[in-house]
Amino acid sequence: MTEVAVRLGERSYKVYVAAGEVERLGVTARRHLTGNRILVITNPTVRALYGGTVQKSLAAAGFVVCEIEIPDGEEFKTLDTVKELYGKALDIGLERGDAVVALGGGVVGDTAGFFAATYKRGVALVQVPTTLLAQVDSSVGGKVGVNHPRGKNLIGAFHQPRFVVADVTTLNTLPVREIRAGLAEIIKYGIIRDVRFFEWLENRLQNLLNLEQTALEHAVSLSCRIKADVVSADEREEGIRAILNYGHTVAHALEAVGCYHHFVHGEAVGVGMVAAARLAVRLGMLSVPEAERIAALVARAGLPVEIPAGMDAEEIISAMFHDKKVVENRLTFVLPEAIGRVRIAHGVPVESINAVLTGAS
Numbered sequence: 001m002t003e004v005a006v007r008l009g010e011r012s013y014k015v016y017v018a019a020g021e022v023e024r025l026g027v028t029a030r031r032h033l034t035g036n037r038i039l040v041i042t043n044p045t046v047r048a049l050y051g052g053t054v055q056k057s058l059a060a061a062g063f064v065v066c067e068i069e070i071p072d073g074e075e076f077k078t079l080d081t082v083k084e085l086y087g088k089a090l091d092i093g094l095e096r097g098d099a100v101v102a103l104g105g106g107v108v109g110d111t112a113g114f115f116a117a118t119y120k121r122g123v124a125l126v127q128v129p130t131t132l133l134a135q136v137d138s139s140v141g142g143k144v145g146v147n148h149p150r151g152k153n154l155i156g157a158f159h160q161p162r163f164v165v166a167d168v169t170t171l172n173t174l175p176v177r178e179i180r181a182g183l184a185e186i187i188k189y190g191i192i193r194d195v196r197f198f199e200w201l202e203n204r205l206q207n208l209l210n211l212e213q214t215a216l217e218h219a220v221s222l223s224c225r226i227k228a229d230v231v232s233a234d235e236r237e238e239g240i241r242a243i244l245n246y247g248h249t250v251a252h253a254l255e256a257v258g259c260y261h262h263f264v265h266g267e268a269v270g271v272g273m274v275a276a277a278r279l280a281v282r283l284g285m286l287s288v289p290e291a292e293r294i295a296a297l298v299a300r301a302g303l304p305v306e307i308p309a310g311m312d313a314e315e316i317i318s319a320m321f322h323d324k325k326v327v328e329n330r331l332t333f334v335l336p337e338a339i340g341r342v343r344i345a346h347g348v349p350v351e352s353i354n355a356v357l358t359g360a361s
């Protein structure tokens with residue numbers, strides 16, 4: 001087992017990465033929680049697969065366990081769902097000293113996390129992520145929240161979990177498309193912080209796609225360590241935490257112009273990371289071979305590297321402007337200077353972005 005420490009003063013916590021860790025959840029919870037009652041929030045898909053194991057493990061450790069399901073899907077990451085949770089939690093008499101376990105992917109983690117941040121001014125939260133994306137990204141760092149009809153993640157809070165359990169065996173049941181989507185964020189960590197990890201990924205990509213446990217454990221724990229370091233340095237994204245958005249300026253724009261049906265998030269991040277690397281080349285910050293290495297690894301992970309045919313670069317760019325603070329037709333981008341090192345570049349001219357998106361040389 002690997003333990004990753006997220007250092008945030010009195011809000012510090014551990015991420016436990018290991019195979020079979022869900023079965024030991026009750027024992028771990030005993031070490032970290034003072035209350036005696038736990039509300040498990042999950043969805044029908046994940047409940048059918050892991051709900052029983054979680055319930056059994058918590059009960060064996062002496063907890064009184066309640067369970068509430070939320071519907072499966074990004075479209076249910078809303079205040080309406082949270083409102084339902086408030087009602088059901090009040091019905092069962094959930095108290096401030098009780099705890100919430102979020103069991104599922106990022107949608108469950110973000111929604112249950114926002115519920116835990118706000119119910120009776122905040123109850124203890126435990127994240128048990130069951131998708132690769134949630135294990136390497138959404139369960140660590142304390143951002144919780146829901147979507148608003150006008151945009152994603154517009155309503156939210158910072159609410160750090162008491163601990164996180166990332167059990168890589170849960171990934172065995174995950175559709176391959178979701179594995180590839182999680183790989184996008186893993187590749188991101190290599191590019192922003194750690195060239196040796198990037199090289200390791202180049203060598204071990206197939207082991208990860210084959211869901212080999214030791215490879216997964218290494219990739220998940222290193223990803224969590226990189227995210228933990230960045231979050232420890234800047235919990236509320238006042239500076240350095242923004243580097244975690246590498247590839248996401250273009251990704252969010254792609255998602256906004258209706259690519260939600262076309263792409264899952266990690267696929268949009270694949271396109272976005274390659275676009276940002278090409279932009280860095282264009283601005284004289286990155287060498288062509290390094291940009292090509294980035295594109296090659298993203299492609300080998302089975303992720304798209306180009307914007308889909310028929311999508312309009314102008315429309316994508318205007319979505320970017322809509323999303324971000326714009327100063328005189330210029331945007332802020334996270335750009336690589338080398339694999340393993342990125343810089344927050346302010347004032348990137350729109351013409352350069354346009355040239356990259358339209359493939360002009």
Ligand SMILES: NC(=O)c1ccc[n+]([C@@H]2O[C@H](COP(=O)([O-])OP(=O)(O)OC[C@H]3O[C@@H](n4cnc5c(N)ncnc54)[C@H](O)[C@@H]3O)[C@@H](O)[C@H]2O)c1
Nearest residue numbers: 045072105106107108130131133134137138143170173174
């Ligand atoms: N809070 C953050 O810092 C942060 C960071 C990144 C992403 N997010 C959010 O995360 C969400 C995306 O999360 P996601 O990619 O995990 O999607 P998701 O939660 O929708 O999960 C994807 C699908 O996999 C299913 N599933 C989950 N675990 C499974 C398992 N072990 N086996 C089989 N099926 C399983 C789910 O039921 C769902 O249908 C988005 O809402 C995004 O905004 C948040």
Ligand SMILES: [Zn+2]
Nearest residue numbers: 185248265269
């Ligand atoms: Zn992302």
